[in-house]
Amino acid sequence: MSSIRLSQTAERPQRELQAYDPRELTPLVLGGHDFTSITDLVTDLALRKTPRMWYVAMAGALSLLSLLLVTVAYLLTAGVGVWGNNNAVSWGFPIVNFVFWVGIGHAGTLISAILFLLRQRWRTGINRFAEAMTIFAVCCAGIFPGLHVGRIWLAYWLAPYPNELAMWPQARSPLLWDVFAVGTYAAVSLMFWYMGMIPDLATLRDRARGRLAQMVYGILSLGWNGSSRHWVRFERAYLLLAALATPLVLSVHSVVSFDFATAQLPGWHTTIFPPYFVAGAVFGGFAMVLTLSIPAREWFGLRDLITPLHIENMAKVLLGTGLIVAYAYSVEFFTAWYSQQHYEQFVFLNRPLGPYWWAFWTMVCCNVIAPQSLWFPWIRKRVWAIFVVAIFVNIGMWFERFVIVVTSLSQDFLPGSWAMFTPTWVDLGMLAGSFGLFFTLFLLFCRFLPMVAIAEVKTVMPQAQTTRHQIKFDYQPSSDTPRELRRGSWFT
Amino acid sequence: MPTVTAISADQSPTAAAAGARPYAIIAEFGSVSEALKAAAQVRDADYLTWDVHSPIPIHHINHAMGLPPTIIPWITLGHGLAGMAFGLLLTWWINAITVPGLSPSVQGYEFLISGKPLFSLPANIPIIFETTVLFAAVGTLLAMLGLNKLPTLYNPLARSRRFLRATADRYLIVIEAEDKKFDLEETTAFLRSLNPTAVELVTE
Numbered sequence: 001m002s003s004i005r006l007s008q009t010a011e012r013p014q015r016e017l018q019a020y021d022p023r024e025l026t027p028l029v030l031g032g033h034d035f036t037s038i039t040d041l042v043t044d045l046a047l048r049k050t051p052r053m054w055y056v057a058m059a060g061a062l063s064l065l066s067l068l069l070v071t072v073a074y075l076l077t078a079g080v081g082v083w084g085n086n087n088a089v090s091w092g093f094p095i096v097n098f099v100f101w102v103g104i105g106h107a108g109t110l111i112s113a114i115l116f117l118l119r120q121r122w123r124t125g126i127n128r129f130a131e132a133m134t135i136f137a138v139c140c141a142g143i144f145p146g147l148h149v150g151r152i153w154l155a156y157w158l159a160p161y162p163n164e165l166a167m168w169p170q171a172r173s174p175l176l177w178d179v180f181a182v183g184t185y186a187a188v189s190l191m192f193w194y195m196g197m198i199p200d201l202a203t204l205r206d207r208a209r210g211r212l213a214q215m216v217y218g219i220l221s222l223g224w225n226g227s228s229r230h231w232v233r234f235e236r237a238y239l240l241l242a243a244l245a246t247p248l249v250l251s252v253h254s255v256v257s258f259d260f261a262t263a264q265l266p267g268w269h270t271t272i273f274p275p276y277f278v279a280g281a282v283f284g285g286f287a288m289v290l291t292l293s294i295p296a297r298e299w300f301g302l303r304d305l306i307t308p309l310h311i312e313n314m315a316k317v318l319l320g321t322g323l324i325v326a327y328a329y330s331v332e333f334f335t336a337w338y339s340q341q342h343y344e345q346f347v348f349l350n351r352p353l354g355p356y357w358w359a360f361w362t363m364v365c366c367n368v369i370a371p372q373s374l375w376f377p378w379i380r381k382r383v384w385a386i387f388v389v390a391i392f393v394n395i396g397m398w399f400e401r402f403v404i405v406v407t408s409l410s411q412d413f414l415p416g417s418w419a420m421f422t423p424t425w426v427d428l429g430m431l432a433g434s435f436g437l438f439f440t441l442f443l444l445f446c447r448f449l450p451m452v453a454i455a456e457v458k459t460v461m462p463q464a465q466t467t468r469h470q471i472k473f474d475y476q477p478s479s480d481t482p483r484e485l486r487r488g489s490w491f492t
Numbered sequence: 493m494p495t496v497t498a499i500s501a502d503q504s505p506t507a508a509a510a511g512a513r514p515y516a517i518i519a520e521f522g523s524v525s526e527a528l529k530a531a532a533q534v535r536d537a538d539y540l541t542w543d544v545h546s547p548i549p550i551h552h553i554n555h556a557m558g559l560p561p562t563i564i565p566w567i568t569l570g571h572g573l574a575g576m577a578f579g580l581l582l583t584w585w586i587n588a589i590t591v592p593g594l595s596p597s598v599q600g601y602e603f604l605i606s607g608k609p610l611f612s613l614p615a616n617i618p619i620i621f622e623t624t625v626l627f628a629a630v631g632t633l634l635a636m637l638g639l640n641k642l643p644t645l646y647n648p649l650a651r652s653r654r655f656l657r658a659t660a661d662r663y664l665i666v667i668e669a670e671d672k673k674f675d676l677e678e679t680t681a682f683l684r685s686l687n688p689t690a691v692e693l694v695t696e
Contacts, residue, residue, distance in 0.1 A: 034661070035547060035660065035661035036660065036661040039547075039660045039661060160582060160586050162597040162598050163597060164596055164597055165596065166596040166597070166599045166600075166601050167601070168586035168587065168600070168601050169586070170587065170603055170605075171582075171583040171586060171587045171615065171616050171619055172587070172603075172605065172608075172612070172615040172616075174618075176619070177618040177619060177622075180618065180619045180622040180623065181618065181622050183622075183626075184622040184623075184625055184626040187626060187629070187630070188625065188626065188629045191629055191630070191633045192629075195633055195636070198642075199547075199659065202659045203547070203659040203660060205659075206656040206657075206659045206660065207656075207660065219643075222637065222642040222643035222644070223642055223643050223644030223645065223647060224642065224659075225545060225644075225647055225649065225650070225655075225658060225659070226545040226546050226547060226658040226659050226664075227543045227544075227545055227640075228531075228543060228544040228545070228546060228549075228550060228553045228554075228557060228559075229543055229557075229559065229640075230640045230642070231546070231548075231549040231550070231553070232549070232553065232554050232559055232562060233562050233564060233636050233639055233640055234549065234636060234640070235549050236562050236564050236565065236636075237564055237632050237633065237635070237636035240564065240565060240568050240628075240632045241629055241632055241633070244568075244625050244628055244629050244632070245629075247621075247625070248622075248625045251618070251621055251622070251625075255618050255622075258618070454547075455547060455548050455549075458547060458548045459548045459549065463523070463524070464524055464548055464550075464551075465524075466524050466525050466528055466550070466551055466552070
């Protein structure tokens with residue numbers, strides 16, 4: 001059975017369609033696996049021999065992480081003057097990196113929560129490490145607002161806590177909304193990720209051979225034993241968390257966009273920012289999921305779980321959100337023209353033609369032109385081609401935030417205030433180093449935690465399918481049935 | 493053809509000698525449909541202290557076992573409303589009111605910004621929304637863990653190697669000795685009649 005059969009039906013000649021049975025679901029797990037072999041496949045990554053590529057990738061990630069530590073140490077000792085931020089461009093790389101990483105995190109929540117509500121069964125192959133990607137992306141994002149306050153040891157002043165000065169943060173400020181939104185997002189994503197992992201951690205506990213592994217997985221899995229009474233509550237809680245995470249992810253990146261939209265700056269002060277940012281976040285995030293999952297399926301032997309169908313579906317989401325982003329760009333230009341406001345019009349002429357034209361055109365080529373190749377099956381059926389497009393989109397999405405922040409600030413209302421922005425080695429080092437932190441955490445996750453949602457993948461395998469007719473649903477209690485069984489107790 | 497092994501004492505070598513008390517009987521099944529059918533039969537036999545252990549959440553298992561719906565959604569709602577109230581109270585207290593005479597640590601502070609109203613619901617909605625979601629999510633997770641009595645520190649069933657496969661690839665029906673209808677011979681014979689692949693006794 002071909003895993004891409006469904007997408008081939010369009011090209012299939014009519015006479016062959018009779019052989020295609022629409023009652024059969026496209027297999028989401030290849031290779032003729034059963035529950036035993038799937039369990040072996042995924043738990044071996046954590047419990048048995050580590051693949052060699054893990055060490056190679058970890059070496060690269062750790063070197064970038066050390067670059068981050070060096071630049072952060074230098075920043076803390078020398079002050080924020082070591083960044084390229086200046087008087088016109090007072091927000092530079094830190095906020096660009098912050099928005100970039102927070103945006104990447106949103107794809108993980110979309111895959112976990114939104115695709116779950118939409119009953120997309122193919123999400124099970126990728127949702128665990130997409131959620132992990134969210135957690136680590138939010139970690140990387142959080143270091144930038146923390147550092148950019150300068151005296152990071154006073155960052156707790158952002159929180160509303162009683163103090164002797166009767167000093168409270170201003171609840172009207174988007175910067176405080178960010179504190180609540182990103183903090184809530186980090187907490188809820190962590191809870192969702194951890195709760196989903198509990199059954200898989202129990203699987204690891206029950207298959208671990210070493211005492212230390214048994215103890216650690218035993219503690220983390222909280223004594224889970226596969227009880228159906230527990231599963232019923234677990235499933236309900238999972239659904240509720242997915243339903244909560246969906247509006248949350250939409251609100252978080254909207255709040256991040258409010259950092260810009262509530263300002264008066266032309267190029268920032270526009271109502272399109274919330275949907276534009278959210279769509280862009282999903283776009284960039286899916287590109288990062290693809291960037292991670294395509295090597296991971298090769299290096300960790302997960303080609304049967306992350307199938308070409310999964311990759312192609314993600315590529316389609318990439319194409320769809322890329323179209324929304326392209327539309328948003330054109331709406332911005334249209335609005336600037338339609339407004340007949342000369343400041344607004346100047347900003348949007350300055351972006352393609354001004355001193356940062358190279359950043360603008362990189363953004364357009366990477367975000368608008370490159371994803372259009374995904375219309376063509378020749379590209380979409382080739383995993384390596386999708387990987388190339390995903391890399392382009394990652395680059396393009398970073399440049400989008402750069403263009404928004406730097407070009408709008410660099411040349412705003414008064415020409416006498418204009419100033420060019422040049423990143424310093426600390427700016428560039430922190431950007432590269434944040435990737436080091438991200439990949440280090442991600443590789444640690446791959447090595448020690450269940451990389452694929454084992455229980456969820458099993459539920460979409462044929463062995464888990466049952467038909468309603470196999471059990472008797474009309475439950476007629478007899479007269480000497482205890483009261484607890486006649487009608488469910490109200491509290492369970 | 494399913495095989496039924498003779499009921500065996502658990503793996504502890506001293507249990508049989510000491511005549512240890514039975515804790516539960518495990519019946520193992522290889523497929524989810526068999527497990528579902530068997531669960532319905534156990535339900536109809538009016539057992540109360542029993543469970544089905546599986547590596548996946550079995551679809552319709554709550555019907556097969558006669559489980560009532562869970563109260564968790566109401567707990568989520570309650571926590572969400574509490575979060576909303578907390579957010580409202582917080583944004584109101586820190587920016588919209590000053591009560592004279594209170595200690596400065598807890599004293600609110602009126603922020604008069606460009607003549608805008610002291611409390612503006614649209615401006616405070618982002619924070620109120622986030623606290624609503626945060627409280628609801630925390631409440632959901634804690635309710636699920638609490639009602640499931642997790643973390644469970646000790647489970648006598650875990651000493652059975654067969655039981656450990658419940659998290660991998662087998663479906664196990666476990667009837668505990670605490671059940672009022674439990675009788676070692678009768679319950680064993682009943683479980684055997686469900687055609688499991690194996691039956692095992694676990695002692696304390």
